[in-house]
Amino acid sequence: MDIHRSRFVPYPSSAINALAFSHAEVEHGNHDPDSLRLAIGRANGNIEIWNPKNGAWLQEKVFYGGKDRSVEGLAWTQEPDIRGAHDKLVPGRLRLFSIGYSSSVTEWDLATGLPARHSNGNHSEVWCFAVQPRHKKTGDGSTAHQKLVAGCADGTIVLLSTENDDLTFDRFVSRATNKKARALSITYKDSDIVLAGFADSMIRVFDTRNGNVIRNISLGSGPHGGPREILVWKVKCLSSGDFVSGDSTGEIRIYNGKNYSQIQRISGHEADVLDLAVSRDGTSIFSAGMDRRTCFYTSRKSPTKIEGQSGKWRKVSHQRYHQHDVKAMATYEGNKLSVIVSGGIDTQPIIVPLRSFGKELSRGLPSLPPTPPLVSAPNARLLVSWWNTEMRIWRVKPQGDDVEKPKVVARLALQGEENIASASITQDGSLLAVSTTSAVKLFQLIQPQPGAGTGLRIRKLDIPVINGARIIRLSTNGKWLSTINARNEIRLLRIITTDDPVDLPRALDKLQHLYRLDRDSVPRTQLCGSSGPYERTIVHAEFSADGNVFAVTDLAGYVDTWVIEGHEDSTAPEVDVDDSAPAAADSDESDDEYAEKKDVITFLGQHWTLNPLGHLIPQLDSTPVLLSFQPNFDDSDKPQPNGNPALHPTRQNPHPHSHELPKADYRLLLVSKEHQLYLFDVMEGRMSEWSRRNPPSSYPREYQQLDLPAKGCIWDVNEAQQRIWLYGEKWLFMFDLTKDFSISGSDNATSSKKRKRNGHKNNSGAGDAIPYRDVPITKMRKYDSQSEAGKGQWTEVTITGRIDTDDEDADDDNDQPLVVLRRSSTQDGAQTNGHVVNDEGSENVVEKQKRSEPWWHTFKYRPILGILPIGEEGSQTPEVVLVERPSWDLDLPPRFVGTHEQ
Numbered sequence: 001m002d003i004h005r006s007r008f009v010p011y012p013s014s015a016i017n018a019l020a021f022s023h024a025e026v027e028h029g030n031h032d033p034d035s036l037r038l039a040i041g042r043a044n045g046n047i048e049i050w051n052p053k054n055g056a057w058l059q060e061k062v063f064y065g066g067k068d069r070s071v072e073g074l075a076w077t078q079e080p081d082i083r084g085a086h087d088k089l090v091p092g093r094l095r096l097f098s099i100g101y102s103s104s105v106t107e108w109d110l111a112t113g114l115p116a117r118h119s120n121g122n123h124s125e126v127w128c129f130a131v132q133p134r135h136k137k138t139g140d141g142s143t144a145h146q147k148l149v150a151g152c153a154d155g156t157i158v159l160l161s162t163e164n165d166d167l168t169f170d171r172f173v174s175r176a177t178n179k180k181a182r183a184l185s186i187t188y189k190d191s192d193i194v195l196a197g198f199a200d201s202m203i204r205v206f207d208t209r210n211g212n213v214i215r216n217i218s219l220g221s222g223p224h225g226g227p228r229e230i231l232v233w234k235v236k237c238l239s240s241g242d243f244v245s246g247d248s249t250g251e252i253r254i255y256n257g258k259n260y261s262q263i264q265r266i267s268g269h270e271a272d273v274l275d276l277a278v279s280r281d282g283t284s285i286f287s288a289g290m291d292r293r294t295c296f297y298t299s300r301k302s303p304t305k306i307e308g309q310s311g312k313w314r315k316v317s318h319q320r321y322h323q324h325d326v327k328a329m330a331t332y333e334g335n336k337l338s339v340i341v342s343g344g345i346d347t348q349p350i351i352v353p354l355r356s357f358g359k360e361l362s363r364g365l366p367s368l369p370p371t372p373p374l375v376s377a378p379n380a381r382l383l384v385s386w387w388n389t390e391m392r393i394w395r396v397k398p399q400g401d402d403v404e405k406p407k408v409v410a411r412l413a414l415q416g417e418e419n420i421a422s423a424s425i426t427q428d429g430s431l432l433a434v435s436t437t438s439a440v441k442l443f444q445l446i447q448p449q450p451g452a453g454t455g456l457r458i459r460k461l462d463i464p465v466i467n468g469a470r471i472i473r474l475s476t477n478g479k480w481l482s483t484i485n486a487r488n489e490i491r492l493l494r495i496i497t498t499d500d501p502v503d504l505p506r507a508l509d510k511l512q513h514l515y516r517l518d519r520d521s522v523p524r525t526q527l528c529g530s531s532g533p534y535e536r537t538i539v540h541a542e543f544s545a546d547g548n549v550f551a552v553t554d555l556a557g558y559v560d561t562w563v564i565e566g567h568e569d570s571t572a573p574e575v576d577v578d579d580s581a582p583a584a585a586d587s588d589e590s591d592d593e594y595a596e597k598k599d600v601i602t603f604l605g606q607h608w609t610l611n612p613l614g615h616l617i618p619q620l621d622s623t624p625v626l627l628s629f630q631p632n633f634d635d636s637d638k639p640q641p642n643g644n645p646a647l648h649p650t651r652q653n654p655h656p657h658s659h660e661l662p663k664a665d666y667r668l669l670l671v672s673k674e675h676q677l678y679l680f681d682v683m684e685g686r687m688s689e690w691s692r693r694n695p696p697s698s699y700p701r702e703y704q705q706l707d708l709p710a711k712g713c714i715w716d717v718n719e720a721q722q723r724i725w726l727y728g729e730k731w732l733f734m735f736d737l738t739k740d741f742s743i744s745g746s747d748n749a750t751s752s753k754k755r756k757r758n759g760h761k762n763n764s765g766a767g768d769a770i771p772y773r774d775v776p777i778t779k780m781r782k783y784d785s786q787s788e789a790g791k792g793q794w795t796e797v798t799i800t801g802r803i804d805t806d807d808e809d810a811d812d813d814n815d816q817p818l819v820v821l822r823r824s825s826t827q828d829g830a831q832t833n834g835h836v837v838n839d840e841g842s843e844n845v846v847e848k849q850k851r852s853e854p855w856w857h858t859f860k861y862r863p864i865l866g867i868l869p870i871g872e873e874g875s876q877t878p879e880v881v882l883v884e885r886p887s888w889d890l891d892l893p894p895r896f897v898g899t900h901e902q
Contacts, residue, residue: 003881004396007885015345016041016328019341019349020038021036021341022039023076023332025280031334041100045065045069052332057351058370058625059370072100074096078143092526103123105129111528111530111537125153128184149188157186173206181202184232184234187235192207192209193207197234203219214260215260231247235276246274247272250273251267252273253266264312269287271289275327289325289326290896294322297315321352325345349364367863368864370709372712378870383868410456431443431461433474439467440466441463466483469484470486471538471541476547479547480543480550481507492514493508494510508575509575510601510603536558538554548662549562553627557624559617561614561668563661564607565608576657578599614685667680671710675710706728708730712726714727714868714869723737731857732858732859732867867883
């Protein structure tokens with residue numbers, strides 16, 4: 001495979017301004033809730049929803065922002081618990097709120113990713129807000145609605161109500177004073193008392209029931225030579241009732257929760273402390289700020305008395321996990337997961353162990369999007385990249401030309417404020433589709449005439465009004481455009497193109513709605529809202545290579561496929577609508593939601609319908625991260641009939657259409673977040689023989705231990721070979737689909753190895769456990785006191801680390817006999833995995849695989865933004881563009897502190 005290793009494609013990752021877990025903690029002995037999520041707010045207005053289940057840390061959804069929008073704060077609330085069947089207490093629904101340089105608080109619909117409502121009130125910009133703790137309302141165990149308290153730029157403190165599934169202004173807790181000091185931080189001490197840190201060196205304690213100021217706490221004046229006022233950037237409460245503050249002097253101060261007096265102050269930073277995090281038991285404090293340090297303080301009693309230690313709190317250590325200012329921190333302590341997440345200007349979230357601090361390593365989450373913001377037109381050698389509201393189109397020259405780097409041939413800036421959600425381009429580069437959450441646009445790319453330069457001409461095409469889409473896909477031949485909006489409604493648009501360059505491509509006015517199968521087994525969880533189940537959110541969609549099959553998959557792991565009935569007939573009507581057909585029985589939506597629900601639409605003799613055997617495709621074991629069709633290389637030369645002349649309208653059948661299904665073999669590849677490979681035969685509704693013969697237990701150990709999910713794939717398929725190249729942010733694997741993996745346990749050298757598919761299964765959700773000794777000792781010099789000095793003997797020592805004996809991670813070899821049976825099934829003496837069986841029926845698989853492994857991998861390229869094919873299809877050696885975006889190449893603002901440090 002020829003690789004254009006590229007770093008010329010810009011992608012300005014956005015800074016992290018806010019972090020929030022949906023649950024702060026769970027009771028002792030309870031399992032971590034399945035609905036646990038982490039929300040990350042960025043400076044470009046995007047909100048990312050991450051699932052930390054089993055330490056996999058998968059980014060599930062993105063709520064797209066827009067121009068001049070920034071998320072400055074995030075908070076979750078939980079609705080009161082309700083009584084379900086058999087009088088069982090069901091946890092209440094989760095709700096997500098954000099603030100950002102405006103006077104309103106925004107609530108987000110978790111199912112659609114769109115703003116659900118905004119608060120109103122006669123107050124200035126909201127700078128900080130906090131959620132009221134959950135407390136008992138009555139003796140039956142039910143809970144009350146949580147309120148929100150917000151601090152404003154003029155010092156006003158307001159209370160917001162979340163009752164009746166709404167967000168309304170309740171009352172003022174405190175009015176603005178004459179000084180109009182900004183409220184920089186706010187938190188609840190208990191259900192009625194709030195603490196607010198201001199920009200005038202004050203911490204004020206309010207009673208939200210009557211608005212009384214219980215106490216004014218002054219931090220004094222600033223250090224000599226600096227600003228007079230101290231900015232209280234953060235206030236946090238401990239479980240004991242005491243509270244701690246972090247300010248612009250780089251100090252944290254601990255206060256008594258009863259008399260509000262200062263207990264202790266510790267100088268742990270060289271600059272402002274921007275955020276704090278505390279443990280559930282109240283014995284640990286973490287601080288982070290502008291000097292990039294993450295400091296750890298503890299109040300646990302030391303076994304030996306430390307001289308000069310005046311208070312019970314002491315700073316234990318500090319470490320720089322980030323390369324720039326740290327702006328936000330969030331904690332979660334559960335039964336198994338116990339972590340601190342921090343983020344800042346360097347755009348990468350860092351996971352630090354909380355309960356096991358000092359015993360486990362930290363871990364960095366991907367800062368690049370899981371779905372690459374890149375598409376390519378291989379036949380035209382065009383590469384399209386986008387970010388925010390901008391797009392760039394590059395032309396990649398073939399290798400060997402005297403060109404330093406690819407050139408930008410077109411730039412595109414969308415009108416409006418919404419960020420680009422998705423884009424797609426045809427294989428020949430003639431059509432480009434772009435979508436935001438409010439609009440879908442289609443453009444024609446016109447190649448320059450010889451001698452007229454290298455720039456592309458872009459022409460906007462008229463299409464029916466489509467109110468936004470999260471995912472759009474153009475078929476490779478440019479005949480179909482699929483759009484999936486925030487409510488997971490799937491629409492298809494037919495595009496008519498001709499070979500005449502004078503005729504513009506045009507879209508037909510009628511939209512085809514596709515409906516998914518009803519899945520009764522999807523339970524309603526705390527993340528479900530009024531717009532539908534959260535788990536039914538479509539995350540991936542793709543056309544087959546010939547555009548005759550369309551597939552989507554959702555967070556729950558369900559796969560839905562549709563196929564085209566009939567062949568294209570240029571003599572048939574462009575649009576033929578049959579509104580007399582009965583309602584579709586396979587829809588999971590109400591019959592009166594759309595007038596076109598009963599319509600059967602035929603475009604030029606072709607009609608989309610659900611795959612007759614699509615319901616046989618099983619649900620995936622976990623959320624899919626990749627969906628792709630295997631190219632068909634054996635059906636390209638078959639003649640396609642021009643419709644079916646025998647179909648004519650009659651009195652009994654005024655809207656005839658062919659029911660003939662495609663004859664080609666369509667293979668669909670899906671990869672789950674657990675790194676399991678699923679290769680389905682779509683038209684047969686079952687797993688392919690290769691997937692049946694190669695269960696996860698046979699995957700290479702290097703692949704099983706990956707901790708980052710797959711982002712994309714490149715197919716290398718022709719008559720000579722069938723290869724798939726999978727890649728993540730820091731890895732690249734090649735699998736040969738004509739060969740089988742070695743069966744786990746057949747090799748004595750690896751039979752005792754344990755399978756760790758997650759890579760983080762036995763820790764608290766952060767990095768791997770730190771070995772007992774950081775520096776391995778291999779030799780030791782022993783001196784004899786009776787011998788001469790300097791004459792010692794070397795003694796070899798063996799350092800043994802801890803061996804994990806958790807049976808949960810042991811190899812699951814229950815399916816090995818079935819795999820051996822499947823692989824032994826031969827026809828005419830030929831093994832399907834490429835090995836030849838002799839007359840006695842035995843084969844030397846191990847020796848052959850040692851000489852030629854059916855897989856290959858490298859960790860050379862990192863971090864990978866995306867890999868896309870470039871060049872003519874069907875070549876013997878695939879040509880790709882590999883785009884890297886290393887952290888040191890990001891265009892970050894200058895550091896305020898430590899510019900001289902590396």
